[in-house]
Amino acid sequence: MFYRPEDGHGLPHDPLNALVAPRPIGWVSTVSESGHRNLAPFALFNIVAYRPPHVMFAPTVMEDGGYKDSLTNVKETGEFVINIAVWALRDKVWLSSTPAPSEIDEFDVTGLTPVPSELVKPPRVAESPAHLECRMTEIVQLPHPMEGRFNHIVIGAVVGVHIDDQFLKDGLVDQEKLQTMARLGYRDYTRVSEVHTKPFPSWPPQE
Numbered sequence: 001m002f003y004r005p006e007d008g009h010g011l012p013h014d015p016l017n018a019l020v021a022p023r024p025i026g027w028v029s030t031v032s033e034s035g036h037r038n039l040a041p042f043a044l045f046n047i048v049a050y051r052p053p054h055v056m057f058a059p060t061v062m063e064d065g066g067y068k069d070s071l072t073n074v075k076e077t078g079e080f081v082i083n084i085a086v087w088a089l090r091d092k093v094w095l096s097s098t099p100a101p102s103e104i105d106e107f108d109v110t111g112l113t114p115v116p117s118e119l120v121k122p123p124r125v126a127e128s129p130a131h132l133e134c135r136m137t138e139i140v141q142l143p144h145p146m147e148g149r150f151n152h153i154v155i156g157a158v159v160g161v162h163i164d165d166q167f168l169k170d171g172l173v174d175q176e177k178l179q180t181m182a183r184l185g186y187r188d189y190t191r192v193s194e195v196h197t198k199p200f201p202s203w204p205p206q207e
């Protein structure tokens with residue numbers, strides 16, 4: 001099949017997310033200017049530069065045209081934390097996406113434990129095995145069909161990294177133990193369960 005997104009796909013559900021998959025999940029904690037904590041997962045998330053390290057997450061416009069608290073809070077304070085989302089925490093990750101009013105703290109809703117960060121105000125999820133403390137560097141606006149509304153990409157510099165030492169093996173992150181979770185299409189999720197190691201090719205390539 002071929003379709004132009006503006007014409008519709010004619011399928012029961014949008015196939016696009018199922019093609020760009022798996023997507024890692026940035027589990028974003030923020031605080032508002034007035035001090036309200038917030039926690040929400042974003043599968044439109046990735047690392048976008050290594051030196052210096054930068055990450056992005058993309059809050060989309062809500063059905064009612066509103067903006068997500070994570071975006072509002074980063075705009076207000078310029079700081080966020082990416083908590084690494086792992087399979088063992090998948091139910092909490094999912095629950096933290098509840099569209100709660102901005103004064104509701106998803107740490108309370110999920111029963112997760114907030115612990116202070118080293119360099120930024122938003123707390124970390126203690127149960128998460130790794131965290132990236134971030135300072136926002138840029139917010140990019142993308143078009144949205146609603147008049148005057150925009151989807152956004154939040155880009156931030158990673159200024160601090162926490163790793164629970166039990167997930168390091170011989171100096172490397174033990175991916176099979178960490179079991180990072182990821183989003184597929186529809187309502188589907190997956191986890192890292194198998195790792196293949198292969199160095200980059202040299203030139204000319206050798207078998």
Ligand SMILES: Cc1cc2nc3c(=O)[nH]c(=O)nc-3n(C[C@H](O)[C@H](O)[C@H](O)COP(=O)(O)O)c2cc1C
Pocket residue numbers: 025038039040041042043044045058059060061067068069070071093094096097098099100183
């Ligand atoms: C696994 C998962 C991934 C999600 N990814 C995104 C995303 O990339 N962008 C987005 O706008 N919403 C995403 N959502 C929905 C938000 O988490 C949800 O709208 C949440 O209520 C936003 O919270 P906030 O208003 O507290 O920021 C995702 C939900 C789940 C369960």
